[in-house]
Amino acid sequence: MTQTAAEAPKRPMRADARRNYGHLLAAAKEAFAQHGAEASLNEIATRAGVGVGTLYRHFPSREALLAAVLQDRFDALTAKATELVRTVSAAEALRGWLLVFIAHLKTYRGLSAPVMSTLNDETSELYSSCHAMRASGTELVARAQDAGDLRKDVDSADVLILANAIAWATEQLPEDPVRTDRLLSIVLSGLRRESD
Template sequence: MSPPGPRRMRADARRNYESLLATAHVMFTEHGTDASLEEIARRSGLGIGTLYRHFPTREALLEALLHDRLEGLAAEAGELLGDPSPRAAMWRWLTALTERAFIYRGLPASVMATLRDETSELYASCHRMNDAGAALIRRAQDAGEIRADVAPADVLAMAGAITWVGEQSPDDPERCARLLTLLADGLATGV
């Protein structure tokens, strides 16, 4: 006999869950990932207890908001493994990663913190995305299209740092692209 599957939410609980997610998206967009959880609950017309029943931590709320985005980046990396140009595929993915990280101010720091915290709800999704990106980087290295002496984790950390710097420069929307180009030049093998 197989174990029972996850219980379905009642209609009112589902409405509350969706309302909290929609409000959190707006609040995180306006105020960054440090937005007040109490204000999110209040703007949703719900109590803080309801928010915590659905999302016991800020990371759980972020995971619910970001899960599909992170899984999408992992899937995109998997699809790009078949691209005939490993280096171009890697850069397309790193560009998508940096562009999508701008959804909420403070997100790069939140994601970097979860990479070290196995108890965080974001940990597994972030690691799946990073593992998929690392496979693209290793493929470009194996093809001799980027330096082999750089760890994929370091390339991903540099992409995260570039995203953070771009977040600090909202008046210069091209900064991330320029910094990614510098990273690309630094990793080039001369091919």
């Protein structure tokens, strides 16, 4: 029985390809920090000291590059959810995690738009790269619902979309950490289960 190309094991990258990959990730992080998530891919390739063709060989789309750059942050969000589940109440865990999620979205100006557009697009590179992070958010929402802290008619996608909206809105204003906290409090208050 022969293997298909998708089933065949991936060959390890050559040393120069690994080096180029690392340079591209570092350059992308710098460019995204300076110019936002829509930074020029040509500029990123130039910063990395490679041609644009090399960039596209490693990252066939902007989403693929963003997914690679954000993977550490997605992993940190997953770890934060695990930590919060063990240390605080369900409501506090959800709130604390959402604050970290919003801060993550505000890392690179304009990041909330691609994240928002990929929340339900299973074909997106960002969708698959943040699977564990989304699963953590789903678990936190379910725990808050089970504890009676969150309405049952709300799902995790609703909560992530609302958190994304807070990130986008506060990104447009001068930095004000109190505003983010206040807006999240208002949203969570509106999502709280009404007394029976």
